[in-house]
Amino acid sequence: MSTKFPCGLLVFAISSGIAGVGYKGVVSGPKLVAVMGPTGSGKSAVAERLADDWGAILVNADAFQVYRGFDIGTNKPTNRERYELVDICDPEEQFGVGEWLRRVEGILQSAWEAREDVIVVGGTGLYIRALFEGYAEMSGPPDPDLREELMRREAEEGLEKLVELLKTVDPGLAARVDLRNGVRVRRALEKVLGGGEQIQVEVPDFRKFKFGLDVAVEELRQRLEKRLLEMIDGGWIEEVRKLNDINVSENAPAMRAIGYYSWRCYLSGATTFDEAFAEVLKLTVQYAKRQRTWMRKEPNLNMIAMQSWDEAGLEAAVSAIKTSVD
Secondary structure, three states: OEEEOHHHOEEEEEOOOOOOOOOOOOOOOOEEEEEEOOOOOOHHHHHHHHHHHHOOEEEEOOOOOOEOOOOOOOOOOOOHHHEEOOOOEOOOOOOOHHHHHHHHHHHHHHHHHOOOOEEEEOOOHHHHHHHHHOOEEOOOOOOHHHHHHHHHHHHHHOHHHHHHHHHHHOHHHHOOOOOOOHHHHHHHHHHHHOOOEEOOOOOOOOEEEEEEEEOOHHHHHHHHHHHHHHHHHOOHHHHHHHHHHOOOOOOOHHHHOOOHHHHHHHHHOOOOHHHHHHHHHHHHHHHHHHHHHHHHOOOOEEEEEOOOOOHHHHHHHHHHHHHHHO
16 A cells, blocks of 8 residues: 655555554554664654654664764764664673663653653664564573474575574674574574563553655665765774774674674785675675565555655655654
8 A cells, every 4th residue: 555745755554554544542642753764774864853843852773873882884873962772882792672672661651751752763673663563582492393494494595594584683683693603593583583471561652653764776775885985984994993902802792783894804904995895885785675675574664765865855754754643
């Protein structure tokens, strides 16, 4: 189902019945709005403009922007003081969806009491899905059928496919797992996919909406290449050098963020600049494609096709969201 919104933006409603309706049952009061999308789609700019207009609180939903010192490569917002759950962990700390949910619970309760709107923004789809749809941490024995299915997929498609799946459903957990070890990758997937004890997060009765920013693959690839060049000019390699200087381990969870290991290899002389650049771009584009795939399976999601990233494109996306919510 699709509905035309102002400025020529095409908005798709997935599993929500009518575009812009969001979740049923609440028709007034503060809003809880999620803005998600593939890396490079412009979701932070859209969310910040909405926050300015609504006076809303911004909450980070990116698995790696929580880590201090990992700034340029994670595209951390420069005005990060505006965001909750940015720069809250050291690189060696474990942080995943369960901890994120527990911290968000307190933020939402405070916002509700102050009657403030909240905008959750980020590319870690599992975090947003867990908040809006619920999440279970596995307890007890694993599901034998799921284990058999994962073993079959590894045998037929290779470990790399399972690694891609884990990075998509829970990049925070993927950052803590030896991705060269098939047993550990499968067990991690069993934990995420196998169900178990529900994490009980008390979410006040906000009006809830989820929006996804969509970009054509080739346009996104061009934008990501341009952004990568800007990140390098902005000091990303020097940032990695500083992390080396303070002896951040290559096994630290934060080092699983795309690009950091590649640039570390370049700095050590193991690869050339061109080789590292090509690898980082390839990994980034692959990640963006996985994020797009995830969004297409996301329940209750209103998809907005980003036409451009100039002022007109930004305003069009913001207008589409406002029209859908108000």
